[in-house]
Amino acid sequence: MTAREAVETLLAGRPRTPAVPFAESYAPANIALAKYWGKRDEALNLPTASSLSISLGDLGSHVRLAPAPEGAPTDTITLNGAPLSPDTPFARRASAYFDLFRPSPSFRFDLQARNTIPTAAGFASSASGFAALAKAADALFGWNLPRQSLSILARLGSGSAARSLADGFVEWHAGERSDGMDSFATPLPDRWPALRIGACVLSSAEKPVGSRDGMRRSVRTCPFYSSWPDLVARDIATLHDAIAARDIALLGATAESNCLAMHSLMMATRPPILYFLPETLTAIRAVWAARADGLPVWFTMDAGPNLKLLFESSSESSVRALFPTATIVSPFA
Amino acid sequence: MTAREAVETLLAGRPRTPAVPFAESYAPANIALAKYWGKRDEALNLPTASSLSISLGDLGSHVRLAPAPEGAPTDTITLNGAPLSPDTPFARRASAYFDLFRPSPSFRFDLQARNTIPTAAGFASSASGFAALAKAADALFGWNLPRQSLSILARLGSGSAARSLADGFVEWHAGERSDGMDSFATPLPDRWPALRIGACVLSSAEKPVGSRDGMRRSVRTCPFYSSWPDLVARDIATLHDAIAARDIALLGATAESNCLAMHSLMMATRPPILYFLPETLTAIRAVWAARADGLPVWFTMDAGPNLKLLFESSSESSVRALFPTATIVSPFA
Numbered sequence: 001m002t003a004r005e006a007v008e009t010l011l012a013g014r015p016r017t018p019a020v021p022f023a024e025s026y027a028p029a030n031i032a033l034a035k036y037w038g039k040r041d042e043a044l045n046l047p048t049a050s051s052l053s054i055s056l057g058d059l060g061s062h063v064r065l066a067p068a069p070e071g072a073p074t075d076t077i078t079l080n081g082a083p084l085s086p087d088t089p090f091a092r093r094a095s096a097y098f099d100l101f102r103p104s105p106s107f108r109f110d111l112q113a114r115n116t117i118p119t120a121a122g123f124a125s126s127a128s129g130f131a132a133l134a135k136a137a138d139a140l141f142g143w144n145l146p147r148q149s150l151s152i153l154a155r156l157g158s159g160s161a162a163r164s165l166a167d168g169f170v171e172w173h174a175g176e177r178s179d180g181m182d183s184f185a186t187p188l189p190d191r192w193p194a195l196r197i198g199a200c201v202l203s204s205a206e207k208p209v210g211s212r213d214g215m216r217r218s219v220r221t222c223p224f225y226s227s228w229p230d231l232v233a234r235d236i237a238t239l240h241d242a243i244a245a246r247d248i249a250l251l252g253a254t255a256e257s258n259c260l261a262m263h264s265l266m267m268a269t270r271p272p273i274l275y276f277l278p279e280t281l282t283a284i285r286a287v288w289a290a291r292a293d294g295l296p297v298w299f300t301m302d303a304g305p306n307l308k309l310l311f312e313s314s315s316e317s318s319v320r321a322l323f324p325t326a327t328i329v330s331p332f333a
Numbered sequence: 334m335t336a337r338e339a340v341e342t343l344l345a346g347r348p349r350t351p352a353v354p355f356a357e358s359y360a361p362a363n364i365a366l367a368k369y370w371g372k373r374d375e376a377l378n379l380p381t382a383s384s385l386s387i388s389l390g391d392l393g394s395h396v397r398l399a400p401a402p403e404g405a406p407t408d409t410i411t412l413n414g415a416p417l418s419p420d421t422p423f424a425r426r427a428s429a430y431f432d433l434f435r436p437s438p439s440f441r442f443d444l445q446a447r448n449t450i451p452t453a454a455g456f457a458s459s460a461s462g463f464a465a466l467a468k469a470a471d472a473l474f475g476w477n478l479p480r481q482s483l484s485i486l487a488r489l490g491s492g493s494a495a496r497s498l499a500d501g502f503v504e505w506h507a508g509e510r511s512d513g514m515d516s517f518a519t520p521l522p523d524r525w526p527a528l529r530i531g532a533c534v535l536s537s538a539e540k541p542v543g544s545r546d547g548m549r550r551s552v553r554t555c556p557f558y559s560s561w562p563d564l565v566a567r568d569i570a571t572l573h574d575a576i577a578a579r580d581i582a583l584l585g586a587t588a589e590s591n592c593l594a595m596h597s598l599m600m601a602t603r604p605p606i607l608y609f610l611p612e613t614l615t616a617i618r619a620v621w622a623a624r625a626d627g628l629p630v631w632f633t634m635d636a637g638p639n640l641k642l643l644f645e646s647s648s649e650s651s652v653r654a655l656f657p658t659a660t661i662v663s664p665f666a
Contacts, residue, residue, distance in 0.1 A: 223564040223594065224557035224601075231556040257603050261556060264601035268557075268594040278611035 001179050003043055003156045007100040009179065010149050017103050019142030022066035022110075027131030027154075027164045028055040029123045031197065031308050033255040033300065034235045035262040036160055036172070038219045038228065042212075044180040045159040048219065049229040052171045052236050053163045054197065054331050059117045060128035060164070065136035068108035078112045097130065097157045101137060118327060122201040122306040130157030131164030151184035168332065169243055171236065174229070190243045191332050198309035198319055198326040202279040211303045214266065214273045222269040231261055252298025252310045259300040266303075277305040283323075290322055297322075334512050336376055336489045340433040342512065343482050350436050352475030355399035360464030360487075360497045361388040362456045364530065364641050366588040366633060367568045368595040369493055369505070371552045371561065375545075378492040379516050381552065382565040383507040385572050386496045387530065387664050392450045393497070394461035398469035401441035411445045430463065430490045434470060451660060455534040455639040463490030464497030484517035501665065502576055504569065507562070523576045524665050531642035531652055531659040535612040544636045547599060547606045555602040564594055585631025585643045592633040599636075610638040616656075623655055630655075 030053040038048040068076050074086040075095045084091040098109050111133070115125045134154040138145050145153065147165060151172075155162035163170045166187035175183030209217075218225055235258045242250035266273035284307070287299050295318050297311040309326065311319050316328065363386040371381040401409050407419040408428045417424045431442050444466070448458045467487040471478050478486065480498060484505075488495035496503045499520035508516030542550070551558055568591045575583035599606035617640070620632050628651050630644040642659065644652050649661065 224560050224597065227557050227560060257601075257605070260605050260607075261601040264557065264597035267600070268590075268597035270590050272590070272593050274593075274614075274617070276609070276614055278614045281607075281609055281611045281614060284607070 001044065004100055006044055006156060006180060007153065009181065010145065010153060011101065011143060014143045014145070015141050016101075018067055018140050020140060022064055023136045023139035024062070024064045025132050025135035025139060026060060026062045027128045027135060027161075028057055028060035028167060029117050029125060029128040030055045030160065030163045030170065031123065031300065031302065032160070032163075033239055033251065033310075034232050034258050035302075037262045037265060037303075038215050038225065039159065040174075041178070041180065042216065044183075045155050045162075046180045046183050047159060047172070047174050049232040050172055050174040050236055051160075051163070051232065052169065052239050053160070054169055054195070055164060055167045056117075056123065056197070056329050057167065057331050057333060059123060059329060060115070061125055061132045062114045062116065063129070063132040063136045064112040065133065065140050066110045068110040072108040072110075075109045075111065077110075080114055093126075093157075094133070097133065100156060101141070122199050122204070122304065122308075124160070124302065126158040127160040127164045130154050130161035133157060134161070135165070148184040148186070151186075152180060155180070155183065188240075188243060192243065192246055193330075193332045194246075194312040194314070195248075195331055196309075196311050196313055196316055196319075197329045197331060198311065198323060199329065200283055200307045200309065200323050200326045202283055202307065203277050203305045205305075207275070207304055209273050209303075214269070214303060217271075217273065218265050218269045222265050224265055224268050228261070228265060232258065248296055248298075248310070248312050252296070255300045255310055256298045259302075263301065275301070275303060275305050280305045280307065283307045286322060290318075295319070295322070334377060337433055339377055339489060339513060340486065342514065343478065343486060344434065344476060347476040347478070348474050349434075351400055351473050353473060355397055356469045356472035357395070357397045358465050358468035358472060359393060359395045360461045360468060360494075361390055361393035361500060362450050362458060362461040363388045363493065363496045363503065364456065364633065364635065365493070365496070366572055366584065366643075367565050367591050368635075370595045370598060370636075371548045371558065372492065373507075374511070374513065375549065377513040377516075378488050378495075379513045380492060380505070380507050382562040383505055383569055384493075384496070384565065385502065385504045385569050386493070387502055387528070388497060388500045389450075389456065389530070389662050390500065390664050390666060392456060392461075392662060393448070394458055394465040395447045395449065396462070396465040396469045397445040398466065398473050399443045401443040405441040405443075408442045408444065410443075413447055426459075426490075427466070430466065433489060434474070455532050455537070455637065455641075457493070457635065459491040460493040460497045463487050463494035466490060467494070468498070481517040481519070484519075485513060488513070488516065521573075521576060525576065525579055526663075526665045527579075527645040527647070528581075528664055529642075529644050529646055529649055529652075530662045530664060531644065531656060532662065533616055533640045533642065533656050533659045535616055535640065536610050536638045538638075540608070540637055542606050542636075547602070547636060550604075550606065551598050551602045555598050557598055557601050561594075561598060565591065581629055581631075581643070581645050585629070588633045588643055589631045592635075596634065608634070608636060608638050613638045613640065616640045619655060623651075628652070628655070 034052040036051040131154040169188035172185040365386040367385040369384040464487040502521035505518040
């Protein structure tokens with residue numbers, strides 16, 4: 001099934017032309033505690049395994065979506081106040097996404113997107129961006145889609161965007177269907193006000209390998225890949241226990257192990273994918289040394305060299321002293 | 334089966350008291366191109382997978398073994414000219430090994446060991462040490478064991494010592510028997526005079542986790558461990574092709590991937606085993622950058638932070654320029 005066909009299924013019986021002059025929406029960024037690494041269907045962004053994330057509150061993406069003036073030759077896209085040329089990667093990706101529900105081939109969109117994620121914080125913005133876009137399209141056309149369908153619609157733009165439709169803890173169910181209609185995210189009811197996330201930016205250099213290519217290479221060549229889905233399933237079960245008990249040690253240890261297992265998969269991929277930089281190892285060892293000294297802090301890492309710290313508010317001043325430049329987020333504030 | 338019982342099997346019908354006043358022998362160190370990581374039997378040092386190594390010529394261990402003077406309260410052990418106290422790790426390990434074939438409980442050995450491996454070269458000396466010891470015991474007692482039995486005897490001292498009984502390329506067959514009598518190493522006939530190995534010492538700090546404990550932890554907790562034996566078997570098959578064709582690119586790429594897969598296993602072990610230091614990543618990236626620039630050089634790493642480079646004599650001056658402090662070995666010189 002193509003992404004376009006999946007959207008047709010989602011939108012069956014819904015309006016196909018704009019219902020209002022414009023629509024605005026917001027979605028938070030998220031970081032995975034049990035990671036997404038590998039697709040079972042690349043066209044539909046269907047994952048080989050479920051994943052579990054925490055949304056980042058008011059760090060995310062605001063978008064305003066409207067029809068472009070009639071006769072516009074291309075979609076017009078503005079990011080953080082700056083108009084983007086149609087051949088930039090972001091503009092091409094947005095336009096390809098619009099193709100999934102463009103009312104007619106000549107219809108053009110006007111998109112204004114603004115990220116509240118500090119560029120230097122090292123959080124990905126594609127998840128919040130496509131989640132906000134899915135919500136804005138829903139409002140613009142008056143689809144009134146249920147949240148599960150919105151999660152699917154966001155997933156078709158970027159896999160992890162499926163998880164950015166809700167605040168707090170969110171689980172993206174891998175699903176089993178080939179059309180992906182059972183692969184959406186649902187929020188967990190638990191709130192954990194003391195939870196903190198610290199983003200340590202160690203390098204802003206571009207990734208040597210993008211996530212999409214990296215995932216494909218791991219699925220195809222990593223000799224350990226077949227063990228990954230079961231591992232993630234076990235980690236998600238443990239994370240549920242940790243969240244229910246507000247057990248930061250269990251949450252942190254599970255997220256840290258899961259992230260190291262993902263980076264192990266990457267490193268055993270042929271040719272290898274190694275996101276670690278020397279600074280990454282220095283920071284990892286600093287976290288381990290602090291923990292050995294009694295500070296309850298753990299880390300996770302995405303497909304890049306930067307660490308995200310996991311801790312509770314009672315440790316905030318110590319963590320701040322250890323990593324003075326970290327951006328600290330309160331996901332439940 | 335205990336190690337002592339295995340030795341009884343090996344020595345059945347052989348003399349049990351010294352035949353000569355003393356015996357001297359030598360064995361080379363080795364580095365694995367397809368790694369040994371994990372035991373199926375800890376008492377007998379039986380591996381879960383085969384492995385393939387290259388011996389390091391005249392970098393190794395010389396030993397002289399003799400009965401200690403009658404009445405000596407302990408084995409007397411000298412390492413590189415310095416007498417060792419019986420409670421040092423090396424002396425304890427040697428005495429435990431002597432227990433496997435001590436003629437009587439009160440019999441004491443005198444061992445003088447000398448390593449020609451520069452201490453700063455970062456090569457392990459336990460493989461060459463136990464291989465030399467097995468050969469010296471064979472000569473001292475006049476056992477006249479066949480080479481396969483000598484390899485088994487060395488293995489009972491240190492797993493990788495099984496591979497240090499021969500020069501050149503050596504394959505240690507994992508075997509299937511519970512008594513380990515089919516788990517020994519055999520040399521490959523191929524010679525590759527242009528092959529070079531460069532040892533880059535990045536840190537001489539003590540390992541955070543010893544190999545024995547690390548292997549045990551990986552076998553028990555690494556979620557990817559079950560894929561390791563098949564992976565090594567495939568890599569060994571590829572290494573045979575590379576050696577037959579004197580194909581340094583295939584040899585290097587296979588050894589490098591295999592080593593990264595082993596370090597992946599370690600990193601996905603719970604709790605993780607991470608031998609990489611910041612300097613390790615800097616050196617890895619230097620190798621990759623040099624290779625991208627056309628220099629045919631690859632690396633392998635053992636259970637530690639140091640790199641061993643694999644290249645041919647035609648690249649020696651370039652490698653020396655890149656890693657001026659590396660110790661360069663010619664295994665077939």
